[in-house]
Structure formats: structure tokens, C-alpha cells
Amino acid sequence: xxxxxxxxxxxxxxxxxxxxxxxxxxxxxxxxxxxxxxxxxxxxxxxxxxxxxxxxxxxxxxxxxxxxxxxxxxxxxxxxxxxxxxxxxxxxxxxxxxxxxxxxxxxxxxxxxxxxxxxxxxxxxxxxxxxxxxxxxxxxxxxxxxxxxxxxxxxxxxxxxxxxxxxxxxxxxxxxxxxxxxxxxxx
Numbered sequence: 001x002x003x004x005x006x007x008x009x010x011x012x013x014x015x016x017x018x019x020x021x022x023x024x025x026x027x028x029x030x031x032x033x034x035x036x037x038x039x040x041x042x043x044x045x046x047x048x049x050x051x052x053x054x055x056x057x058x059x060x061x062x063x064x065x066x067x068x069x070x071x072x073x074x075x076x077x078x079x080x081x082x083x084x085x086x087x088x089x090x091x092x093x094x095x096x097x098x099x100x101x102x103x104x105x106x107x108x109x110x111x112x113x114x115x116x117x118x119x120x121x122x123x124x125x126x127x128x129x130x131x132x133x134x135x136x137x138x139x140x141x142x143x144x145x146x147x148x149x150x151x152x153x154x155x156x157x158x159x160x161x162x163x164x165x166x167x168x169x170x171x172x173x174x175x176x177x178x179x180x181x182x183x184x185x186x187x
């Protein structure tokens with residue numbers, strides 16, 4: 001049985017995240033930054049050049065998403081998670097540099113799981129295919145950098161009760177690795 005729904009305010013510290021358990025449903029409120037492939041390249045270049053994350057990203061959450069322009073009276077028309085594995089090459093270095101939370105969909109590489117353990121970071125999974133519904137949990141959205149990247153620009157969003165699940169907890173337990181065996185026993 002899943003644990004009770006947790007409420008997490010972002011940005012969150014490793015201490016805040018340490019109480020979360022793999023599989024636990026969570027409602028996120030606070031600041032996230034959207035970052036897809038092209039944005040990750042730019043963040044990694046800045047990190048390599050300066051040794052620090054740009055735009056005060058240390059201690060922040062990265063959401064692997066590309067919000068669409070405002071629609072239906074909302075700050076974004078839709079915003080759904082993209083496949084997190086595409087960001088795996090950059091993620092360990094970004095967690096080591098201070099990112100505390102990542103949000104996407106799907107399984108992650110072993111190196112990401114190890115980086116979560118090493119840094120106390122957490123990977124949250126959002127449900128794919130629900131981008132319009134997830135947009136109703138976005139209170140504001142502002143492009144911070146690289147507007148020429150369009151939907152892949154770095155965008156700061158404020159969330160209210162944004163629904164996710166703990167996919168990799170700070171202890172390194174991985175929902176995508178353990179759940180299939182657990183579900184098989186249950187079924």
C-alpha cells in the first residue's frame with residue numbers, strides 16, 4: 001500500500017526530501033524550472049565554464065517539460081513531463097552541483113540513482129498524457145533564459161499541488177526497478 005500523500009514545498013532541501021518514500025504520492029507547490037534537452041546542453045556548458053549552476057539553480061527543481069504558450073486563461077496551455085532518460089547524461093553532474101529535485105517520466109539510469117543517494121536528491125515521476133490537466137496546477141510561468149529555444153527555454157514556474165510520485169527516493173530506492181516484481185506478486 002502506498003504511503004499517505006505528502007505535500008512538498010519547492011525549493012526543497014535534502015533534509016526535506018529524506019522523509020519521502022519510493023512510490024509515495026506527492027503534491028508539489030513552489031518553484032520549478034523547466035529544462036529539456038537543449039536547455040540541459042546550455043546549463044552544462046555554463047557549469048563547465050564557471051563551476052557553478054547558472055540562474056541561481058542551485059537548490060532548485062528541474063522539470064523535464066516544455067510548457068506551451070498561455071491558453072484557456074492559464075499561464076501555460078499545457079505542460080507534461082518528457083522522458084527523463086534523455087537527460088541522464090547530464091543529471092549526475094547537475095545533482096552534484098546542487099539541483100535537489102528532478103521531475104519527468106520513465107525510468108532513469110543507474111548513475112542517476114547513485115547520484116540521488118550521494119546528494120540526497122529525489123526524482124519525481126509525473127503522469128504522461130495529462131499535460132492539459134497538469135497545466136491547471138501552474139500558477140505562473142516566466143522565461144528566464146534562452147527564449148530562442150521556444151518551448152525548450154528555461155522557464156520558472158510556480159506550482160500549486162502539482163501531482164507526482166516518488167520514483168527514486170533519497171535512499172536510492174527506484175520505483176521502476178522494484179514495482180514490477182511487487183505488482184507481479186500482488187497479481
